[in-house]
Amino acid sequence: MALKGLDIFKLTPKTNCKDCGSPTCMAFAMKVAQGAVPIEKCPHMSAEALATLSEATAPPMKSFKLGDHPLGGETVLSRHEKTFVSKTLYGVQVCDCMDAAKQDAVIASIPTVDYERISERMYVETISVRHSADKSADDYVALINKVKGLGRPLLLDCTDVDVAKAAVAAAAGCDFILNGANEENYADMSAIAKEAKVLLGVRAASLDALHETVEKLEAAGNKDLILDVGSASIKDAYANAVEIRRAALKDGDRTFGYPSIVNVAALANGDAHMEAALLSLFTCKYGSIVICSEMTYAKALPLYGLRQNIFTDPQKPMKVTPGIYPINGADENSPCCLTVDFALTYFLQDAGESADYRCLRYVRPDRLGRRQVLQLLHQEVHGRV
Numbered sequence: 001m002a003l004k005g006l007d008i009f010k011l012t013p014k015t016n017c018k019d020c021g022s023p024t025c026m027a028f029a030m031k032v033a034q035g036a037v038p039i040e041k042c043p044h045m046s047a048e049a050l051a052t053l054s055e056a057t058a059p060p061m062k063s064f065k066l067g068d069h070p071l072g073g074e075t076v077l078s079r080h081e082k083t084f085v086s087k088t089l090y091g092v093q094v095c096d097c098m099d100a101a102k103q104d105a106v107i108a109s110i111p112t113v114d115y116e117r118i119s120e121r122m123y124v125e126t127i128s129v130r131h132s133a134d135k136s137a138d139d140y141v142a143l144i145n146k147v148k149g150l151g152r153p154l155l156l157d158c159t160d161v162d163v164a165k166a167a168v169a170a171a172a173g174c175d176f177i178l179n180g181a182n183e184e185n186y187a188d189m190s191a192i193a194k195e196a197k198v199l200l201g202v203r204a205a206s207l208d209a210l211h212e213t214v215e216k217l218e219a220a221g222n223k224d225l226i227l228d229v230g231s232a233s234i235k236d237a238y239a240n241a242v243e244i245r246r247a248a249l250k251d252g253d254r255t256f257g258y259p260s261i262v263n264v265a266a267l268a269n270g271d272a273h274m275e276a277a278l279l280s281l282f283t284c285k286y287g288s289i290v291i292c293s294e295m296t297y298a299k300a301l302p303l304y305g306l307r308q309n310i311f312t313d314p315q316k317p318m319k320v321t322p323g324i325y326p327i328n329g330a331d332e333n334s335p336c337c338l339t340v341d342f343a344l345t346y347f348l349q350d351a352g353e354s355a356d357y358r359c360l361r362y363v364r365p366d367r368l369g370r371r372q373v374l375q376l377l378h379q380e381v382h383g384r385v
Contacts, residue, residue, distance in 0.1 A: 005030040006029070008029040009026050013044045013045070020037070020041045025042075060075060061259070062257055063086070064224065064259065066199070067126075067153040067175040069089055069125055070086040071089070071259040071288050080314075083313045091155060092110050093128040093130055093292070095129075096139045097132035097135060107149075109294060113295045118308065125153070126289060137160075141167065148174055155289065155291070156178050158179075159181075159185060160180075161185055164178060165192055177198060178199070180203075181200050181202045182203050200226070201228050202226070202227055204230075207243060210227065226260065227244055227256070237262060238281065241286050244260060245260070264291065280302075283306055
């Protein structure tokens with residue numbers, strides 16, 4: 001159970017030295033209790049006090065990185081409570097059970113979705129490389145070598161210990177997660193993941209079995225984990241994702257305090273519309289990494305917009321830098337288009353320059369009212385046409 005501010009204050013030096021940035025030790029203790037600052041920010045805390053407090057004041061969900069992308073670290077179940085901190089990552093699945101042409105087609109399609117929206121790059125962040133039980137280690141390694149060329153972090157989805165060893169060796173030099181520990185092989189998989197210094201994905205037939213397996217891994221000294229919510233059914237996967245997050249954040253169960261993986265490609269079973277719906281569902285509840293069979297612009301445009309809205313701090317509105325931007329090769333014969341948002345931004349054809357772009361003008365709403373904006377637009381149009 002998390003400690004209260006007064007419990008933490010009793011272990012502080014009580015000197016009010018302000019070296020931590022807070023005016024008093026009590027203020028510092030309250031911030032630590034709220035999760036606003038780490039206990040280590042006090043430079044005068046004794047080693048004994050740090051040992052006592054570090055585990056108790058640690059965030060309910062562990063934080064990791066996959067390449068440049070943060071995972072975990074969440075502290076609330078709903079965005080309105082505070083904010084979410086690590087956005088859902090999207091991945092595309094490719095399997096060694098596919099023929100070479102299909103593999104090449106999937107791999108070639110991954111870089112095609114790549115665009116910018118409100119200063120954020122939207123693209124497929126990771127690739128899940130799945131091993132089929134009827135394929136050899138050589139088949140799996142050959143596929144990994146193909147996928148490595150894209151330069152994206154990988155999820156090695158493999159439960160065979162011997163194949164996993166070969167896969168980890170093949171993936172050397174890139175960021176990856178070994179997603180393959182279960183009730184039977186967890187000890188061997190943990191040894192492989194620890195040697196490679198990578199996150200280990202854990203799965204089980206039930207939530208109770210998953211909890212027990214994670215407990216065994218933690219007892220063996222491995223706390224670099226990510227939890228696979230399963231793919232037996234949509235109902236079970238959704239229930240597992242919610243229960244895992246709720247147990248960690250509301251019940252203080254640190255055994256479930258890890259990020260999660262959701263394979264919607266397996267859940268949708270070839271239904272493209274269902275897959276798109278599940279991508280949205282598990283973006284909201286609560287996939288840290290969500291794997292699909294393909295990413296197209298039809299899926300990406302609404303999906304990445306949804307993610308950007310959910311994982312943007314509501315206290316820091318999204319902004320576009322004012323400036324001149326080319327839009328679809330407009331010329332002097334293009335119609336003038338007016339759009340207004342909360343910042344009273346409008347687009348206006350610029351016929352005075354090379355006539356191959358439009359101007360993006362930024363108008364401060366506290367400086368000009370609607371009538372003045374329209375007057376300015378009228379002057380611009382009649383002065384340029």
